[in-house]
Amino acid sequence: MQRAAPQTFDRVLSSMCTQPHPAAREAASRFIATNPGDPATYQAVAALEEDALSYLGEITGLATPHGYVASGGTEANIQAIRAARNHARDDDPNVVAPESVHFSFQKAADVLGVELRIVPVDADYRANVAAVREAVDDHTILVAGVAGTTEFGRVDPIPALTEVAHGTGALMHVDAAWGGFILPFTDHEWSFAHAPIDSMTIDPHKYGQAVVPAGGLLFRDKEVVDALAVDTPYLESTSQATLTGTRSGAGVASAAAAMRELWPxxxxxxxxxxxxxxxxxxxxxxxxxxxxxxxxxxxxxxxxxxxxxxxxxxxxxxxxxxxxxxxxxxxxxxxxxxxxxxxxxxxxxxxxxxxxx
Amino acid sequence: MQRAAPQTFDRVLSSMCTQPHPAAREAASRFIATNPGDPATYQAVAALEEDALSYLGEITGLATPHGYVASGGTEANIQAIRAARNHARDDDPNVVAPESVHFSFQKAADVLGVELRIVPVDADYRANVAAVREAVDDHTILVAGVAGTTEFGRVDPIPALTEVAHGTGALMHVDAAWGGFILPFTDHEWSFAHAPIDSMTIDPHKYGQAVVPAGGLLFRDKEVVDALAVDTPYLESTSQATLTGTRSGAGVASAAAAMRELWPxxxxxxxxxxxxxxxxxxxxxxxxxxxxxxxxxxxxxxxxxxxxxxxxxxxxxxxxxxxxxxxxxxxxxxxxxxxxxxxxxxxxxxxxxxxxx
Structure with missing residues (x-):
C-alpha cells in the first residue's frame, strides 16, 4: 500500500508541461467523470468544449473555429495531416516540414502512411522558405510551420510558408502547441489573422495552464474537419472527428476554465x-x-x-x-x-x- | 463567469464510463500535473505505470506484460493494428473482425490505411469462426475478437479465432476494453491464459473504475511493441511507443490506485x-x-x-x-x-x- 509522492516542479526546467492554474484544477476535478466523446450523454461538458473552442478562436484570430479539444499536440498534428490526406485523396501524398518540427510528425507519417519531407532550417533555426519551395510538388498535401519550436522556441515565417503551400495546392498547418498562448503578446505573424492558414495545433495544457490532456486542433474550413468523421453506431451523436473515442472531461473543462480566468x-x-x-x-x-x-x-x-x-x-x-x-x-x-x-x-x-x- | 454543473450519474444508463473509485480520484488529483510521456522528468508516475502494467498482466494472465496505459480503447485498438502492420510489413494488409467490433476499428482502418474485412456474427451476436476463416488470406495481419461487445456484451470464441489467425500467419488481438475487469470472474475463455493471443485492449477507465483517460494496451511479445517506436530527440528517454506524446499522469496514477484497491x-x-x-x-x-x-x-x-x-x-x-x-x-x-x-x-x-x- 505504498503512496507514491506526487511531482514537485521546483527542479523541472525542460518540460513543456506545467502546474495547472487553480481554476483549471478545480474544473478538472468537478468534470473528472465525464466523457466529451459522448456528447448526448455528457451534455454539460460538451457545452464547455464549445466555450473552449470559442476562446481558442479568439486567441488565434479565427472568428468561426472548427475543431476540438484533443489529447495533446501529437494527436492534433496527426489529425491535421490525416484531414489533409483524406481531403486531398492523393495516391502518393507527401508533407513538407522544417527539421525543427516536433517528432510527432515522424509519428504521424508512420501512422498515416504519408511521406514526410524534412527540409533544413536557416542559421537562426527557422524554416528556410526557399528549401520548402524546392521540396513541394503536386503530391504535397500539407506544408507545416512551427510557431514556437520545441528545441529553440523559434517562429517560422508563416505567411511566406502559407504562400508556398497554397501555390502548390496544399493546405498550411501551424504547430503552435507550445507558443499559442504567448505569441498573442508578441509581434510575430503566426495566426489565422496573419495568413490564410488552414489548421493549427495549440495546446491549453502547455502554456494555457489547463490540466493534461487538453490539446487544441483548429480548422478554418468545416469541410476539412469533415474529412475526419467516422460513424458512431451506438452513440446518439452521429459521427466523431476525434482520434480517440472516450475523452477527458477534466481536460476540456479545465481548458475552458483556464482561458476564462487568464485570457488575455x-x-x-x-x-x-x-x-x-x-x-x-x-x-x-x-x-x-x-x-x-x-x-x-x-x-x-x-x-x-x-x-x-x-x-x-x-x-x-x-x-x-x-x-x-x-x-x-x-x-x-x-x-x-x-x-x-x-x-x-x-x-x-x-x-x-x-x-x- | 457561469459555473457549469458537473455530471450526475443517476440517469446515465448507456455509458461505458462510470464514477471513478474514490482512491482513483484521489490519485488522479495528486498526479494531475505529471506527464508519463516524459519518464525521465516525471519519474514517480513512470513507476506507477509499471505497477499498472503488472496488475493488468495479472488480470489478463500475462506474466511479462509489454505495453502501456493508453488514452483509451480507441488508441489501444489503433495501436494494436499499427503494431501488426509495422511488424508484418505487408504491401496490402488487411484486418479481419466480426461486425460486433467497436467503431474504433473503422477509425483505425482509415487512419492506418489498412483494409478492414468485417464478417457476420452468429445468431447470438458472437463472431462466426467459419466466416472469419473464409475471410482471412496471406495479407491478413491481424484477426480481432471482442471479449464483451459494446452493443450486446458478448464474448467471441477467442481460442478458435486465435487458431484461425495463427494458421494464416496473422496476429490475434482481443478487445476487452469493457469486459476485461469483469471477465476474470466468469467462465469465459478470453485472456492470454486461455489462448496464445498476441495483444489486448483492456481499459481501466471503464469497469476498472479509474479516471479517464486510462486505457490499456498489452502485448505478449516485446518485438511487436517495438514496431511502434518513434525516436524522441529532445527527451532524455530515447523512444516512444505511444500514439500520443504528452500523456495524463492522472489517468496512469488512478489506474494503479484503482487496481491496488479493487483487484480482485x-x-x-x-x-x-x-x-x-x-x-x-x-x-x-x-x-x-x-x-x-x-x-x-x-x-x-x-x-x-x-x-x-x-x-x-x-x-x-x-x-x-x-x-x-x-x-x-x-x-x-x-x-x-x-x-x-x-x-x-x-x-x-x-x-x-x-x-x-
Missing part, C-alpha cells in the same frame, strides 16, 4: 514574467562563457559539456537536451527566478572553470 | 452486483413483453418503440441504441437497483400498453 491579462503577465526570466538566464549563461541561443520566446538553449549536464541531472534537475546536444530550459509558468538562481549556482559548482568552449 | 475482491463484488442488476432488468423487461437479449455480462439490450425511447430521453435518461436500434443498458458500477426501478417506472408511464411487439 493573465497570459500576458505570465509571458512577460517568463520572457524576462529567459532573457536574464541567457545573459547569465553568456556571462559565464557558454554558447547560448538568444531567447525569442521564453526558452533558452545553451551548449554545456556532457559532464556538467549529467552532474546537474544527478543533483535532481529535470533537464533535457536538443537533438544537437544543447541544454534547453523552458521557462514555463512554474519556473521562478529563485529556481533559476539555484540552478546557476549548481552549474557553477559542477562546472570545470570559467572558459568552457 | 472489489471487482468481483462489482461484477456480481451488476450481473444481478442486469438479469433482474432483463426479466422485468421480458415480463413486460419486450423483446430483450439475455445478458451474458452486465449489459441488457431490448427493442423499444422509438416513441418510448425518445420519451425516456426527454425525461432525462441518458440512453442510447445499438446500430440495429435496441436500447442498451450498461450496468456500470454507478448503476443502482433503485435507479433501474425508477427507469422501469418511467418506461411504464410512457409505454403504450402491455403488448408492444
Amino acid at each position: 491579462h493573465g497570459y500576458r503577465e505570465e509571458y512577460e514574467t517568463q520572457q524576462a526570466n529567459a532573457e536574464w538566464l541567457y545573459h547569465e549563461l553568456v556571462a559565464r562563457g557558454y554558447d547560448a541561443v538568444e531567447p525569442e520566446l521564453p526558452l533558452v538553449a545553451a551548449r554545456l559539456p556532457d559532464s556538467e549536464f549529467e552532474s546537474l541531472r544527478d543533483l535532481g534537475w529535470r533537464i533535457s537536451r536538443t537533438a544537437s546536444g544543447e541544454l534547453r530550459v523552458v521557462c514555463m509558468p512554474h519556473v521562478s527566478r529563485e529556481s533559476l538562481r539555484a540552478f546557476l549556482s549548481d552549474l557553477d559548482d559542477v562546472s570545470s572553470g570559467p572558459a568552457r568552449n | 475482491h472489489g471487482y468481483r463484488e462489482e461484477y456480481e452486483t451488476q450481473q444481478a442488476n442486469a438479469e433482474w432488468l432483463y426479466h422485468e423487461l421480458v415480463a413486460r413483453g419486450y423483446d430483450a437479449v439475455e445478458p451474458e455480462l452486465p449489459l441488457v439490450a431490448a427493442r423499444l418503440p422509438d416513441s418510448e425511447f425518445e420519451s425516456l430521453r426527454d425525461l432525462g435518461w441518458r440512453i442510447s441504441r445499438t446500430a440495429s436500434g435496441e436500447l442498451r443498458v450498461v450496468c456500470m458500477p454507478h448503476v443502482s437497483r433503485e435507479s433501474l426501478r425508477a427507469f422501469l417506472s418511467d418506461l411504464d408511464d410512457v409505454s403504450s400498453g402491455p403488448a408492444r411487439n
Whole structure:
C-alpha cells in the first residue's frame, strides 16, 4: 500500500508541461467523470468544449473555429495531416516540414502512411522558405510551420510558408502547441489573422495552464474537419472527428476554465514574467562563457559539456537536451527566478572553470 | 463567469464510463500535473505505470506484460493494428473482425490505411469462426475478437479465432476494453491464459473504475511493441511507443490506485452486483413483453418503440441504441437497483400498453 509522492516542479526546467492554474484544477476535478466523446450523454461538458473552442478562436484570430479539444499536440498534428490526406485523396501524398518540427510528425507519417519531407532550417533555426519551395510538388498535401519550436522556441515565417503551400495546392498547418498562448503578446505573424492558414495545433495544457490532456486542433474550413468523421453506431451523436473515442472531461473543462480566468491579462503577465526570466538566464549563461541561443520566446538553449549536464541531472534537475546536444530550459509558468538562481549556482559548482568552449 | 454543473450519474444508463473509485480520484488529483510521456522528468508516475502494467498482466494472465496505459480503447485498438502492420510489413494488409467490433476499428482502418474485412456474427451476436476463416488470406495481419461487445456484451470464441489467425500467419488481438475487469470472474475463455493471443485492449477507465483517460494496451511479445517506436530527440528517454506524446499522469496514477484497491475482491463484488442488476432488468423487461437479449455480462439490450425511447430521453435518461436500434443498458458500477426501478417506472408511464411487439 505504498503512496507514491506526487511531482514537485521546483527542479523541472525542460518540460513543456506545467502546474495547472487553480481554476483549471478545480474544473478538472468537478468534470473528472465525464466523457466529451459522448456528447448526448455528457451534455454539460460538451457545452464547455464549445466555450473552449470559442476562446481558442479568439486567441488565434479565427472568428468561426472548427475543431476540438484533443489529447495533446501529437494527436492534433496527426489529425491535421490525416484531414489533409483524406481531403486531398492523393495516391502518393507527401508533407513538407522544417527539421525543427516536433517528432510527432515522424509519428504521424508512420501512422498515416504519408511521406514526410524534412527540409533544413536557416542559421537562426527557422524554416528556410526557399528549401520548402524546392521540396513541394503536386503530391504535397500539407506544408507545416512551427510557431514556437520545441528545441529553440523559434517562429517560422508563416505567411511566406502559407504562400508556398497554397501555390502548390496544399493546405498550411501551424504547430503552435507550445507558443499559442504567448505569441498573442508578441509581434510575430503566426495566426489565422496573419495568413490564410488552414489548421493549427495549440495546446491549453502547455502554456494555457489547463490540466493534461487538453490539446487544441483548429480548422478554418468545416469541410476539412469533415474529412475526419467516422460513424458512431451506438452513440446518439452521429459521427466523431476525434482520434480517440472516450475523452477527458477534466481536460476540456479545465481548458475552458483556464482561458476564462487568464485570457488575455493573465497570459500576458505570465509571458512577460517568463520572457524576462529567459532573457536574464541567457545573459547569465553568456556571462559565464557558454554558447547560448538568444531567447525569442521564453526558452533558452545553451551548449554545456556532457559532464556538467549529467552532474546537474544527478543533483535532481529535470533537464533535457536538443537533438544537437544543447541544454534547453523552458521557462514555463512554474519556473521562478529563485529556481533559476539555484540552478546557476549548481552549474557553477559542477562546472570545470570559467572558459568552457 | 457561469459555473457549469458537473455530471450526475443517476440517469446515465448507456455509458461505458462510470464514477471513478474514490482512491482513483484521489490519485488522479495528486498526479494531475505529471506527464508519463516524459519518464525521465516525471519519474514517480513512470513507476506507477509499471505497477499498472503488472496488475493488468495479472488480470489478463500475462506474466511479462509489454505495453502501456493508453488514452483509451480507441488508441489501444489503433495501436494494436499499427503494431501488426509495422511488424508484418505487408504491401496490402488487411484486418479481419466480426461486425460486433467497436467503431474504433473503422477509425483505425482509415487512419492506418489498412483494409478492414468485417464478417457476420452468429445468431447470438458472437463472431462466426467459419466466416472469419473464409475471410482471412496471406495479407491478413491481424484477426480481432471482442471479449464483451459494446452493443450486446458478448464474448467471441477467442481460442478458435486465435487458431484461425495463427494458421494464416496473422496476429490475434482481443478487445476487452469493457469486459476485461469483469471477465476474470466468469467462465469465459478470453485472456492470454486461455489462448496464445498476441495483444489486448483492456481499459481501466471503464469497469476498472479509474479516471479517464486510462486505457490499456498489452502485448505478449516485446518485438511487436517495438514496431511502434518513434525516436524522441529532445527527451532524455530515447523512444516512444505511444500514439500520443504528452500523456495524463492522472489517468496512469488512478489506474494503479484503482487496481491496488479493487483487484480482485472489489471487482468481483462489482461484477456480481451488476450481473444481478442486469438479469433482474432483463426479466422485468421480458415480463413486460419486450423483446430483450439475455445478458451474458452486465449489459441488457431490448427493442423499444422509438416513441418510448425518445420519451425516456426527454425525461432525462441518458440512453442510447445499438446500430440495429435496441436500447442498451450498461450496468456500470454507478448503476443502482433503485435507479433501474425508477427507469422501469418511467418506461411504464410512457409505454403504450402491455403488448408492444
